[in-house]
Amino acid sequence: MYTPLHTPDPAVALLAAARPLLVDVVPARDVVPHLAAGGISHAGPPILSTDMCPPMRRAVGVAAAIEGIADTPEAALELVDRGEVPLRTNHDLGGVGPMSGIVTGSMPLLIARDEATGKTAWCPLNEGSGAVLRYGADGPEVVQRLEWMRDVLGPALSTALAAHGSLDLIALQEASLALGDECHHRTEAGTALVAEALGPHLPDEVAAFIAGNGQFFLNLAMVSAKLATVCAEGVPGSALLTAIARNGVEVGIRLSGTGDQWFVGPAALPDPAQLYEGRSPEDMNPDLGDSAIVEVYGLGALAIAASPLSAPSVGLQTSQIDVIDARLRTIAAGDHPLLQLLRTDGTTSPAILGVDARAVVELGIRPPVHTGIAHRLPGIGQIGGGVTHPPENAFHEAVAALDAAVAPVAT
Template identity: 70%
Template sequence: MHTELHAAGDPAVAALAAARPLLVDVRPAGDVVPALAAGAVGHAGPPIHPRAMCAPMRTALAVALAIEGRAPDAAAALDLLDAGAIDVRPNHDMGGVGPMSGAVTASMPVLVARDAATGREAWCPLNEGSGKVLRYGADGPEVVARLEWMRDVLGPALAGALREHGPLDLLEVQGRALELGDECHHRTEAGSRLAHDALAPWLPEDVRAFILNNGQFFLNLAMVSAKLAMVCAADVPGSSLLTVIARNGVEVGIQLSGTGSQWFVGPAALPDPARLIDPYTLEDMNPDLGDSAIVEVYGLGALALSASPLAAPSVGLSFDDAPGLMQRFRTIAAADHPDLRLYEPAPVPAILGVDARLVVDTGIRPPVHTGIAHREPGVGQIGGGVTHPPFEAFEAAIEELDARVAAVPA
């Protein structure tokens, strides 16, 4: 197995292998993130000025701020954003993640995951479901009503269920979900059902119905699990372990364990291949968007394609190509996962992490399964596809890593 080889030489990979994310609470974001409590708003991807954001993200942040009461309406909130009157920060820089636009404000409920051994934590907002939703830049009474219900009912109900159930072992749920045909990013129906079943005895009927009717519910749990695992593996000098891929719809940024919180960026690409919902066309697609690529950074999602026959066609791939693709993906893997298995059909270790140096050496970039946002706000998801982070970001990151290593006195 790769795990023994790489863990022996890279403490970051050993820390990643040891991470055991537990879902422990659901709390208002402002109770978890000091910057949000002080008035900041979070967004997906690397840093970007509001005037440079793609349309879905601009609208999502403006709507979120209006709901928060920071402005009388979204138009006024957008004026504040463009004037630089609002502290705007990447979610990753605040220790969390958010799907698509990733808009997060203080009152929004967030999933809180804690590592069993180290006590480190990470967070992610709750999944709204499909259709007209904030993360795609939707506005309107139904969007606001759903977010208010999530704040006032869903979040507290989940928190209460976790108090009764105890921490939910996210690694255990993902292991079972992989066995049932999820890849834990674009396909999360099994994980959503498993999470529901674990907490159902303590949930009210409307919350149970919401989770059962939202196959994407578990995506955000997989995201917070992966983010926490990468937090555990971060900041190891000299390590080329990839710890972040994040997209803001204009640029894609990456981070490495050995370079800490420094961003390395390149242009966001359009999904290719892409499977679009009729009548949308390639011209309708927004470039790569969202923090959910953290699932691939961990080693699941597109890197677990062989687990999910249903995920492949949903992103424009043929499942017949999975064996060859998986062989390719394993050439950039940091290690084999010590606990998670893929069924191909015989069980084999899942990939654990991505080695950025191997990406540069081979020219193979880690693929990302993604929902495709319409370039106009409010339309929502128009399909699914595969994207790849920019190669130049990996080259710059490895160059910086090597410079830091060379600067350390012998």
């Protein structure tokens, strides 16, 4: 763990104290005024619709058409391009969304709340893998699934949570880590735990959907991490990382001490990558999605020591795990007070808690992100998994802005 020369960062203590609970699933329009007013939100830092990567543009058009903004995705996208449908980022609205991260008013959102502070965060539900909207896929099957999620899955989950009571997301992550998840690219154990907890209160078709969707828990880990970083935002002078977000063109980061200011650089291609059979590196879209919030919190790629099974799925060798873990601990903001990583030799170590951006700059080690990979062309969907890194320049610019904000004013 990086040892700064200054006093301990109070933002890290706030991150450690967050206890996210999943409390409800509600239509987005009920909790996000921008979406209630007919706007659309997306993953990553801000971007014009005309500058979006093809998978994100396709997702915007399909989602807008489902919302009734126009009769077809093409017509809906024309309205968005003309500025008649306002766009904002998920992070700027208090939430996160995987891959393209497109959210509209009727989509059901997971709502997490921190009881001590009353703060909340949100994330849409997970569609599954492969040909799904968040990867830029379209067609009748994609649309029908989204409509079923809106009309059946969301309300059923809300009813189940009311019957069961809120879900302790830290406790679920603690258990899933012990079972071999890293809570980002591998979430099968977490999904099974949620299915077990809520299953008795769910209709059979909903229980079967969750049980058959190994990535369902990803969005719960995302909303948990987003809420924890919300609790740690706005601490003057803090170099704690509070966001890594990617829109397929640029990657943006935020620090606690610089608030909602974005620091951006170009989105990279995954390297290494584990592509599906028949796919090649030329098919890959650059880095995309808000799911890197899991790494910002300290899990995902930063918890690979607990999840040997996640390594091959993103193109890594299991023999690399201990070296990766030791390297990443040098940029850790702290040790998690509750979450433990169970290693292959049977020993445990605390999960990493947060990332110190100043350590990233001083040591030249950027936090990796385990990610799904979208095809660069629209309408196809997921083609594999890999590892990406946020741009180095963004960290240098963020730390420089932080230093400038706390520097004494010359007289």
